[in-house]
Amino acid sequence: NAGVTQTPKFRILKIGQSMTLQCTQDMNHNYMYWYRQDPGMGLKLIYYSVGAGITDKGEVPNGYNVSRSTTEDFPLRLELAAPSQTSVYFCASSSLTGPRNTIYFGEGSWLTVV
């Protein structure tokens, strides 16, 4: 019963490096989301997708890019990493059919930029 799977769980990046956080879900959910959570704060939406081929910006999209080529996968790319991107990143998904009752979260990816 996998749900939402994120990789890697931990990563240290040097300033200016790039990387991709992988996210996949096996619940056939249309909606997928990427959030970041800074220490002691709530989650902020980076990007979201309402289906394959459709993505849109959330509250804090600068410095990130996403793609949604399949229903299952929603990778988040960090270009030119900066210390301000040190955070915990959560991927999540929810269903389009019926009320969007529950958002299912992955376990999180801890990213440090040094």
Next chain:
Amino acid sequence: ELKVEQNPLFLSMQEGKNYTIYCNYSTTSDRLYWYRQDPGKSLESLFVLLSNGAVKQEGRLMASLDTKARLSTLHITAAVHDLSATYFCAVDMVGGFFGTGTSLTVIP
């Protein structure tokens, strides 16, 4: 600017006591979520409140929604240590717009 404010931000309470966490938001919404997060862990969905006057209960937690007042409450009854966690409310924009959380510690 949309704001979602929770109070208190930190709460230390004794086992067996009752308390309420408040979530105020600044936009019209008829859908509000409550989540729990344990330290170093992901978020777990607790409640989804879908209409004005909605009330949901699970164990020692009860959540309610007043859309006219733009207020949701999470009431804790007879707290136990296992309820120690951070609790977030989120207003339903796409993906949810989250409050800053209430860190709850239940002490013996």
